[in-house]
Amino acid sequence: MPEGNITSVKNFVIVGFPGLHPNYYGLVSAVMFLVYMCILGGNGIFLTLLAREKSLRKPMYFIILNLSVCDVLFSTTTLPKVIARYWFNDGNISFLGCFIQMYFVHYFALVNGLILGVMAFDRYVAVCNPLRYSNIVSGSTIFILCVTAWLLAQSCVLMLVIRAYPLPYCAANTILHCYCDHVSITRLACTDRTPYGFPAFVFAMVVLLCPLPFILFSYGAIIRAVLRISSTHGRMKTLSTCSSQLIIIALYFLPRFFNYLVPYIGISFSADMQILIILLYSLLPPLVNPLIYCIRTKEVRDTLRKSLVKSAFLQFVKQKVHVSTICNDV
Template sequence: MPEGNLTTVKNFVILGFPGLHPNYYGLVSAVMLFVYLCILLGNGIFLTLFLREKRLRRPMYYIIINLAACDVLFSTTTLPKIIARYWFNDGSISFLGCFVQMYFVHYFGSANAFILAVMAFDRYVAVCNPLRYVNIVKDSTVMILCTASWLMAESCVLMMVIRAYPLPYCGDNTIVQCYCDHVSITKLACTDRTPYGFPAFVFAMFMLLGPLAFILYSYFSIMMAVFRISTAQGRMKTLSTCSSQLIIITLFFLPRCFNYLAPYIGIIFSADTQILIIMLYSLLPPMINPLIYCLRTKEVKEILAKILTKSAFLQSMKEKVQVSAVSK
């Protein structure tokens, strides 16, 4: 590009789905708003139960609280802007704001992966060393591991953002994505992005495959321990203690691995399809996770049943039924 034609980008425009017809903008924004409200409501309910009920003050639930916080923060970082883009046709985001969003997108995603590894550690000790579980997995231990998860994610992501920020951005400012991330931003730089893209790729693989490797080892060890249990009832009971965590981990890692590996195995997606896959694995787990906590966890189910039984609505319905029966 000639020197005289260089213009410095002062803001970016988030495009979203490039092939989406304007007639569907309202529908897409409504769906995203619904997803966002479900994430806030579901995780908010679980947080409220955690604060109210002392019986939930256990290591496993401390891990889930960290995961819920990560889900809410990630969704709050990404969804409001893309909802505004489709609802109010406001896709503009400032230069600095885009990099701030990029930082938090990768930060919360990385922290989520490490917290899931802590969750796998909890289940590994519970199944493979049940007699030592209370001594190993203490509240203090879980808090230290969760804090380390947040700190490890922060240092790596910050370095990636610092390297991308000073690049020369002097051409197109349209981000073909639903939020600012490293790939979509650095593609717009007026320079060779290889020196910046490759270290970022290595970082992404470390953040994804590092926790995943530990998780796979943990659950492989758990399966071996389960097979050594003599009774079928004992095996089912042990597996049930891990089922909810395994569902959460699968929802987070499997689509991501597929998205990263697809180009290397000859699977090519259109831009719209790839963005849809990214949005599904970014937003589906935060929306579904609270249901898994509530429906697959014995203590939470009992607490919810108790609350519903005591609710004023149900009490009034019972009274109406009793009055109706007496009148007859």
């Protein structure tokens, strides 16, 4: 009999932090709601600037636009459900809904990594081959690379879901996590997980980290090029063009490496601490990235300042006109 025919689980229950006392549910849900609003607000401001300002319609900002969209979609896929878990004590998610969430969780994570690879390519050409930058890194080239990242990630992650969905789920249905991911779901299968777990782990390492060698090569070449610059001012100026991207890449990859390597270096964490680490590297980049775009990128910072000044000035003028009209009427 096919394994899928003995599945009796109709829905899953997202537990979140298993050791969290109910007295803190309200606080945790409020913090996550605030984080979600900040992610939507920060990325929304950046996307609005890109849509309104023609000066920001450049290949580099199109890459950041893709990262921003990916961050918003990932947060929207994961946070509302865990907020409902603690705010309304509603952690139930349907069987199919859990696999749909699992698909999007891994999909947006993979897209993010691939887009960071495109960003590394952009900076590599800008620093190591600046005279040919406009010919190599055109708007159409970046558009094709970004679209390829979204399409390639879709087919790769679909393989994980197709392998996990038919497994027999007939016992526990509680997910010790804040969202449905491949490991959390397949652990609940009523079968030996080894034939599925190890290939899935290898697949995750290869796919999620496949952009990393190219990123390391790109920034290694950038550092070599910077060290050849004779003047200190020139080196600092060149490095400043890559500093924002390096921070974004570090926020994405370093915590993931730490989480993956912890079991192999003799360090153990409680389930709550491990979930907290996963949430930090999942939600910290979407929260911090808009600040990095605006603070570390002069062009975006200046555009934002002009928009704020223009908006404040318009409000001041409208208020003066309104007061003047009232005085004239009197």
